Amino acid sequence: MKNLKLSLVCAVLFSGMSTYAIDGNEDFNLHVLKSNGSLITFALNKVTKANLAIYDKDGTLIYSESASGKDGILRTFSLEEFPEGTYFLEIQDSLKKVRHEIKINDGTSVLSSKAFSSVYKTDNTAKNTIAAIR
DSSP, X not given: OHHHHHHHHXXXXXXXXXXXXXXXXXXXXXXXEEEETTEEEXXXXXXXXXXXXXXXXXXXEXXXXXXXXSSEEEEEEEOTTSOSEEEEEEEEOSSEEEEEEEEEETTEEXXXXXXXXXXXXXXXXXXXXXXXXX
């Protein structure tokens, strides 16, 4: 497990990291730009600051970072050291937390563009607070 975490950190450090914006009307969109073998590339529309994390199917945190960009966020992750299985990419900003599923099979990584789950945050000072889970 220690080698897996170290390999992941090295892979992320060598992967391209920059900012990116995509036109869209929604306030929080994940766009899967490409999956190429063990590489996954995605963009977050209109998100200037977010925490990114990757968990295994048991909920163990494998990787986390704080990401930011002027008009959006673009990330590429290399998952070549990950064993086959199901993982979750969690994206959390000031408004909500979204999880997307990552499946790794036969050296190919696939990131779902549709959210696995979404949890909206509420203002604790508000009288009527509602949390929505999808």
